[in-house]
Amino acid sequence: MKRSTAWTSLVLALMVAIAVSPAGNCCIPPAGAARGGCCSLPSVPQDPLPCSGPAQQVLLNGRRSTDNVSGIRRIYAGNVLDNRERAAIHAVITTKPGIDLAGIARELGMNRQTLRYHLNLMESLSKITALRDRGLVRYYENHGRYGTLERNLFMHLWNPTAEEILSLIRSTPGIAQSEIATHLAITPSTVRWYMRRFREDGIITERHEGRYARYALTDEAGRSMSRIGGEKPDGMAAMS
Structure with missing residues (x-):
């Protein structure tokens, strides 16, 4: 009788222990289990990793982009x-x-x-x-600061050869194609190529004297070159 009562008490104690333990937890780690197994404390949630790719562009210098x-x-x-x-x-x-x-x-x-x-x-x-x-x-x-002709001039002035030719025409109105070629040590065909572009952009005039072609700036181009002469940035050929 006493032995039966002891077994009953033991079974009741085990049932109470199982009921108190949270579901899914074990009280005694299995043999050979690594330290800190299923009975270890719950891990602390980690902050999410920073976003990558295009989303990172939204967080520049601690503030959101306006995109x-x-x-x-x-x-x-x-x-x-x-x-x-x-x-x-x-x-x-x-x-x-x-x-x-x-x-x-x-x-x-x-x-x-x-x-x-x-x-x-x-x-x-x-x-x-x-x-x-x-x-x-x-x-x-795009605030109306430069007209079409002035934008064309800036475009040409980024090219050192074009800038030299325009500066020479500006300082020597009526200069001949052959004189430009000799002065700048370039071929006549190179001069002709640039002259064609300048004419198309309304920058120069051309008049013929016999077999010579002579060039000058248009009135508007002359005024524009005077106006933008002091605005040319570093990296652009220096204007005479």
């Missing part, structure tokens, strides 16, 4: 330059009118694909204007 991420904010002309990368691009274009994509990328150390995205966005919102010339695209601020 339209998941429809949170729409980009328009009033806030397009709130983005620090676009503001830097716009500043370079303003100080170096006529600069091309490669030049901006060098100035800012920016990936060209990212740069194209920002340039296209700013152009679509009329913050900048692009002048496309024989496969090369040059950029200008």
Whole structure:
């Protein structure tokens, strides 16, 4: 009788212990189990890993970008330059009118694909204007500061040979093609090539005296060169 009572008490004690233990926990680790097994304290939840890829662009310098991420904010002309990368691009274009994509990328150390995205966005919102010339695209601020002729002049003045020819024509109105070639030590065919481009852009006039072609700046081009002479940025050929 006493033995039966003892067994009954033991069974009841085991049942109580099992009921108190949380579901899914064990009280005694199995043989050979590593320390800190199923009876270890619950782990502390970890912070999520930082987002990667395009989402990281939203967290620059501890603040969100103003780009339209998941429809949170729409980009328009009033806030397009709130983005620090676009503001830097716009500043370079303003100080170096006529600069091309490669030049901006060098100035800012920016990936060209990212740069194209920002340039296209700013152009679509009329913050900048692009002048496309024989496969090369040059950029200008779009606030009416420069007319078409002046943008064409800036485009040519980025080319050292074109700048030398224009400066020579400016200082010597009526100079002949052969004289330009001799003075600059370039071939007559090179001079003809540039003259054709200048005529197409309304920068020079051409008159013939016998077998000689003589060149001069148009009145508007002369005024424009005088006006932008002091605005030419570093990196552009120096104007006489």
